[in-house]
Amino acid sequence: MLRAAVLLAFAAAPLVAQTRPPITAEVRPFVAVDAPVVALTHVRLIDGTGAPPREDQTVVINGTQITAVGPSATTTPPAGARVIDLTGHSVTPGLVGLHEHTYFGGVRRITQMSTSAPLLYLAFGVTTAMTAGSMLPYQELAMKRAVDLGRTPGPDFRITGPYLDGASARSTNARALASPEEVKRVITYWADEGATWVKVQGTISRATLRDVVREAHARGVKVTGHLCSITFAEAAELGLDALQHGFITASDYVPGKQPDACPAGNMRVQTDVDVASAEVQASIRALAGTKTAVVSTLAVYETFSPERFQIDTASLEMLDPEVRREVEANYANIAKGGLIVTNGLLQKMMRWERDFVAAGGLLGAGSDPWGTGFLPGYGNVRNYEMLLEAGFSPAAAIQVLTLNGARILGLDARIGAVTVGRQADLVVVRGDPVQRPRDLYNVVTVFRAGVGYDAAKLKDAARGLVGVR
Numbered sequence: 485m486l487r488a489a490v491l492l493a494f495a496a497a498p499l500v501a502q503t504r505p506p507i508t509a510e511v512r513p514f515v516a517v518d519a520p521v522v523a524l525t526h527v528r529l530i531d532g533t534g535a536p537p538r539e540d541q542t543v544v545i546n547g548t549q550i551t552a553v554g555p556s557a558t559t560t561p562p563a564g565a566r567v568i569d570l571t572g573h574s575v576t577p578g579l580v581g582l583h584e585h586t587y588f589g590g591v592r593r594i595t596q597m598s599t600s601a602p603l604l605y606l607a608f609g610v611t612t613a614m615t616a617g618s619m620l621p622y623q624e625l626a627m628k629r630a631v632d633l634g635r636t637p638g639p640d641f642r643i644t645g646p647y648l649d650g651a652s653a654r655s656t657n658a659r660a661l662a663s664p665e666e667v668k669r670v671i672t673y674w675a676d677e678g679a680t681w682v683k684v685q686g687t688i689s690r691a692t693l694r695d696v697v698r699e700a701h702a703r704g705v706k707v708t709g710h711l712c713s714i715t716f717a718e719a720a721e722l723g724l725d726a727l728q729h730g731f732i733t734a735s736d737y738v739p740g741k742q743p744d745a746c747p748a749g750n751m752r753v754q755t756d757v758d759v760a761s762a763e764v765q766a767s768i769r770a771l772a773g774t775k776t777a778v779v780s781t782l783a784v785y786e787t788f789s790p791e792r793f794q795i796d797t798a799s800l801e802m803l804d805p806e807v808r809r810e811v812e813a814n815y816a817n818i819a820k821g822g823l824i825v826t827n828g829l830l831q832k833m834m835r836w837e838r839d840f841v842a843a844g845g846l847l848g849a850g851s852d853p854w855g856t857g858f859l860p861g862y863g864n865v866r867n868y869e870m871l872l873e874a875g876f877s878p879a880a881a882i883q884v885l886t887l888n889g890a891r892i893l894g895l896d897a898r899i900g901a902v903t904v905g906r907q908a909d910l911v912v913v914r915g916d917p918v919q920r921p922r923d924l925y926n927v928v929t930v931f932r933a934g935v936g937y938d939a940a941k942l943k944d945a946a947r948g949l950v951g952v953r
């Protein structure tokens with residue numbers, strides 16, 4: 485009898501768990517579409533799986549889930565569905581960001597963006613956002629809680645907690661870990677507080693990273709890193725889950741690299757590395773054969789390139805006026821900055837990522853907002869244009885931004901693609917980002933778990949706040 489009841493309960497359970505914050509009075513003004521059944525008809529669909537874009541499709545949403553996807557000619561909206569004719573529009577899965585910050589760094593006063601970051605991420609289609617290091621971890625946790633409780637619209641945040649580093653850390657923003665006991669205490673603490681990832685920084689030793697990975701994995705927490713002291717090959721061997729930034733931070737290729745030491749000027753040394761060389765190509769193939777993923781952050785590095793970076797006036801409008809003046813001064817002095825990324829180096833980063841994917845490696849992407857004028861949401865979309873420049877097809881670039889990210893987070897059974905049975909996280913854009921990449925900025929509606937949010941209202945609510953709130 486008990487056995488039968490258990491089986492019945494199992495059979496009645498939904499295919500996959502769904503997450504949907506409540507629509508409260510605070511969130512309601514941002515909601516454009518909230519109906520039990522919704523049919524988006526006549527859309528161009530880039531579904532996130534890497535399949536070629538398909539014209540004139542219909543996507544049916546029932547509650548939180550996608551229940552039908554097919555040609556509009558043969559996919560009839562269910563009786564009673566709210567039918568939205570989206571001729572001239574395109575649909576992609578909700579973006580999955582893997583290097584998101586909710587503080588604004590790179591300016592004199594670091595602030596938590598608990599109001600503007602959730603709004604801007606969602607406004608540009610980011611429905612799942614893994615933070616990659618927090619400066620103000622309790623404010624970040626409180627921000628996630630506000631989204632989960634329906635006090636503000638925002639993406640499904642996955643929180644990393646504070647930056648972690650090794651005992652020799654000179655950084656003043658990281659927890660320097662000196663012993664296995666400390667590692668266990670700190671990881672246990674942040675796992676209990678809700679972190680599902682931890683982020684390590686660039687002077688950690690192999691022994692300490694081994695401890696971090698062991699303790700994190702024992703708690704079901706994954707580990708990402710912006711490395712320097714540890715090579716990509718060593719990190720993969722130690723079981724790191726995701727390497728941030730790709731080629732520019734890989735110390736594998738630095739001549740005379742000493743174990744556990746971050747070589748001086750690491751990121752500049754890469755300018756002289758030949759990505760086409762047999763040595764680098766072999767390292768790419770070896771890394772692609774491991775379980776360690778890579779997170780592309782091409783677009784933020786472009787903001788350190790005097791040859792290339794054009795500050796975006798639309799994103800400048802989102803800044804607090806005082807912070808805006810500071811960002812504009814940063815831009816005016818870009819060539820005198822501490823980090824200069826040449827176009828040649830960017831091209832090497834692009835080639836390395838393309839070859840990594842061609843070799844079977846798992847590549848996701850994140851924005852890494854920064855005081856160079858690089859904002860949440862805008863940065864995630866800019867990555868799409870950069871991945872196209874790197875040689876990915878539109879479908880492959882969208883896959884990096886969506887389903888691959890979901891795979892890295894271990895959420896791909898539920899999110900990351902516009903397919904039947906997955907959660908209805910999707911982005912409606914005006915135009916055709918296959919033919920005109922910039923059209924991906926023209927977000928009209930963002931669906932998170934079947935609820936459609938008005939992108940323009942989300943942006944309006946964030947205007948003038950970035951850098952302060």
Ligand SMILES: [Zn+2]
Nearest residue numbers: 583616617852
């Ligand atoms: Zn970062």
